[in-house]
Amino acid sequence: MSAARPWWYDAVVYQVYVRSFADGMPAGGHGDGIGDLPGITSRLPYLRDLGVDALWITPFYTSPQKDHGYDVADYTDVDPLFGVLADVDALLARAHELGLRVIVDLVPNHTSDQHVWFQAALAAAPGSPERARYLFRDGRGPDGAEPPNNWDSIFGGPAWTQVADGQWYLHLFDSSQPDLDWRNPEVGDMFEEVLRFWLDRGVDGFRVDVAHGLYKEASLRDQRKPDPKAAEPKAAESMVERVLNDEPMWDQPEVHDVYRRWRKVLDSYPGDRMAVAEAWTQTAESMALFIRPDELHQAFNFGWLGTPWAAADFADVITRSIAAVAAAESAPTWVLSNHDVVRHPTRYGGGPVGLARGRAATLTMLALPGSAYLYQGEELGLEQVDVAPEDRQDPSWFRTGQPGRDGCRVPLPWSGTAPPYGFGGADGTQPWIPQPAGWAGLTVEAQSDDPDSTLAFYRRALAARTEVFAGADDTTTASAEGDLLVVRRAGVTVVLNAGPTPVPLPAGEVLISSAAVPDGLLPPDTAAWLR
Template identity: 50%
Template sequence: MTDATLDDATVLAADPDWWRQAAVYQIYPRSFADANGDGIGDLRGITSRIPYLVELGVDAVWLSPFYPSALADGGYDVDDYRDVDPKIGTLAEFDEMIAALHAAGIRLIADIVPNHSSNRHEWFREALASPRGSAARERYIFRDGEGPDGTEPPSDWQSIFGGSAWEPVGDGQFYLHLFAPEQPDLNWANREVRDDFLRTLRFWSDRGVDGFRVDVAHALAKDLTYPLRSHAELEATKLSTDGSHPLWDREELDEIYAEWRAVFDEYDPPRIAVAEAWVAPTRRHRYAAPTSLGQAFNFDLLRANFDAAEFHEIVDRNMAFAAESGSSNTWVFSNHDVVRHATRYGLPDDHTFEYDLGKAWLLSGGVSPVVDAARGLRRARAATLFLLALPGSAYLYQGEELGLAEVPEIPDSERQDPSFFRNAGVEVGRDGCRVPLPWIADAPSFGFGPAGSDASHLPQPAWIASYAVSAQESDPTSTLSMYRRALALRHELQGAEKLAWISLEEGAGGADAAADVLAFQRPTGWTVVTNFGTTPFVLPAGLAGLDVILSSASDAAAGEAAVPAPAAIPPETTLWLR
């Protein structure tokens, strides 16, 4: 692997707007790099791969949960919000990692999980040991059981992972868990809960964390006045636009996040935050407002088909949103909760792809489709170059720069995702996008662990070797080379957060031929053309006279020298022109 030279004297500029057009790389720590050979990725493993991140060209790392956890939900069940899981490191190693990232010019965004703790958190253990009505139980959401003997749950609500959202504790009360039973929901109407999280924000900010990704940001405030609505009523109104849903996107969140913003603004530059908020698009601005978290994930492209009209409408809508909110757009195709987009784009066109509050499942109705891997990767490369050219920030998920596909062939006995165990046979779960990365094609654990170690907390299939960094880094046409070149050009070319669409009808076959093609220009003169169709598209004269500086086509991905634009753009291809 090529080592990038790190300048230890590099100091990150105190730029309060660094996030607006940043390329942010998500690291799922347990699957990124394992320094000690126990099969679990760790902080020292991340530190050892900082030269790779430098060469890739990212501006920031988003680190998924690294806190002490029983891993009932991949680390999103947090035992202690102000410590590091001993299985992946120590606070001292965290400090070393963030210092090395900063020295390399890379900022760090930490995942924070405020909706629920784990059931091993000291507060929850205290709650279970305390009587009804105690202050300890008031930090969570406990309610009396229903029915003649109090053994029925307070409502028929279902958790996101399946099964009842209420868990009995043996004394006639139940606690609410919108996710797994090991993830009891915190009571954000409780002042002690609010104050403790403000301490947590300061704890990590004081250690140099540059920002926070806020898990399930739309769920903290809840209205649990009786009578509780039915599960069917909740499902019918979960994307309400008036803040009236009892569990999601309530108005009280404005006050909670205003307090967070006050903490962020204590620092120079201010700490940033991005909300994971699965809400109606018209409600997203509440989280992205400068008085709130400041940025909110836009999952619209992630949910879209590979279709020119859909992409066009999504970009227009979100550009208007950014102008209205004063925030910047957040573009994303893959993350730890969804099927990798190189696989999604290879699904049959008539396949139903299921989403629910951040989870995307490869199975639909229990049917496993045949994936066209070549087509999926071709479309993924084209879509990625389209995304990386858009104004706003780009959130990338570890392994997508390798074109990594979803891993479906995980034995049931080795799966870890709670959604699989609570909905087996219906949802395959998210383990397939969390398989440890391949670094070296011919090494044990494909270089995920140190030399000689073949341990891997999720099984890696043999075919993953062809995606390894070592198999791609010297190939100028590889997906890794395309990402590196694209991110370097992105830094060079992006200017104001604006774009202008280019009409392609004249001289290119008319409206019918142009329906599958999108073209836009950034203020720096950077022009992007994407053919979403299955046939070549003849470029109009104005574009044919430009030079290609990058192409998603696998035979011409990363050339350093510009070449004249072809007469026609191939199917399912993006060109960057100048």
């Protein structure tokens, strides 16, 4: 990395889903099968040796755990399930000692229904200052028995719940997660205090949950939804022709004032403190608005995560993403998996093909300018798990009957030949989501000494990224030559074969590849760097 650039500009960040990373409590004994802060601290040397620069930790704050921490009851304390504030301090100290930065999750769109503010709102009357912190409204119809508008919850069903006195409150997620009203200045003031609380303790940055959702159109009008009886629209030839969805609840212009205020707070602290937005916007250009010079530092590039397995699509999303962030004077981010989506080896077809494609996509991603975000377990080649219905805990499962996100959240296998695979918990006891019986060969222990393992590949790839692209300029081009994706950056050519047959490698020395490249031919579902 160039000395002129802040640490986050081209960092590799490892996402820790706190419940599923490592169970370390109580000290000196067996835990409860749920990951926690001491467990993370005990495994920090693993992350250093993997070769990442930072870790992002999902919410560990006081919470009734209806949405596994994304329903926050107290933003400035630790849930006893995960430890105490002193455990945060110990984790930060140990991480910084090992040269790792720490990003924590911030959840500003909604609180838990157990938050003191919402409990006060329920106890207060309609029109009260307590209710003005949330989006309470009267219902429609002659007796107010219908929701105030037609919005749907992300987790299924209506986005409104009625309370005892007849009013309704908005929750774009679960009914236990009431949305805050960011037009109320008390809300902004509270979150500035939260930012400063954690910055004062030494965190290096924040991942902002639902960053595009804080403001809704003030009228709370109905959403214009496609007619389910209408014919499927013809596919657009380009993004320019794309008809965007009507979304009065997302990506409103006022949200950018929030991040301008936060940027001033972050800039007032030493050490290049940063924030990265989880902003599911409809275009790369609207995503880039979150990372203008006076707003947040990064935004997740979900266009890369959602790209089909095709050279032309890969080239297009790379080109568009780099152009969009350049206009915002920032750097792109790249991510293939996280705690909300199906793991990418499974999305790419599963089994040996899915794993090969996953390794190829990762190697390509690590050669791109900007920063890369990894999700825990992808370095082990973990796939999505078909969690039994009786073991599912995602709130979307209970609202829709669909499998939900539990399959990507199964606790990591560290060692041994049977559950809990060294994760923690009493011997032989399954953790909070049961692990598959067939994971013995995927543990960190099993893969550490195998040079052909996915873990060994990730370690090589991360080391190669540091060696090859440290301080590299960001003049990057991407194109498709048939089924071959070709990326050129800093004197290195990166090729990915997305087709069904081997193709000749371009001239040059192979620096690293995601699989063997015999006889100068790049096999299908394989990537390589050449110089």
